[in-house]
Amino acid sequence: MxxxxxxxxxxxxxxxxxxxxxxxxxxxxxxxxxxxxxxxxSPLAHGTSRKHRDVIDLPDGERRVIVYWRPGCIFCERLRGGLGEDAKRVHWVNIWQDAEAAEFVRSVNDGNEVVPTVVIDGVAHTNPDPRAVRDALSS
Incomplete structure (x- = not known):
């Protein structure tokens, strides 16, 4: 629903x-x-999202930051806005369009679909400060 x-x-x-x-x-x-x-x-509001499996299959250097999000999430919007132009360098995965992505998010958030869940260098962070994500992208 x-x-x-x-x-x-x-x-x-x-x-x-x-x-x-x-x-x-x-x-x-x-x-x-x-x-x-x-x-x-709407899932159309933010352009195309990648599939969880497609992002996971990328070489390590190409999937430095992955953001699991869903439409209508104000915290996801805060992160996207806080990243500014750097948002284009992040892999965005919509958990409402990808059951495997939703399952991953639940697995790292005690069974809850908490977004944004951001994976930086293989480590999951729940609703991180946009500055931390920008710092990860710049290093």
Whole structure:
């Protein structure tokens, strides 16, 4: 269900806008806000994600930093924003699109799907400070 939360938000927003059709400005505002929320929750909002298996199969030097994330996670957004341009140098793996990735995240977080889970040089870190990730990328 969580994987399709963006779609649920979009449909709910459409229904809300329909109910507000007598007030066009309110209906428009409802459409715009729900479209923005649905986009933020959508896996499409952040470009393509890699698959867990594809990243693990890369040579050691090419997979220095891996971030396991999910759409709608404010902590993931904090990390992405804190990395700035360095975010492009990280392998992003969406746990809602990859069951093996979700299983890995649970295995290093006491059975919980806590994101962002960042693997730096083979060591998992749960919700690290963006500066620590930037430092790992620069060293």
């Amino acid at each position: 969580q994987r399709y939360l963006w779609l649920v938000v979009l449909v709910a927003g459409g229904l809300l806008a329909w109910s507000l059709r007598q007030e066009p400005l309110s209906a428009l505002l409802a459409v715009l806000l729900t479209a923005a929320a649905a986009w933020w929750l």
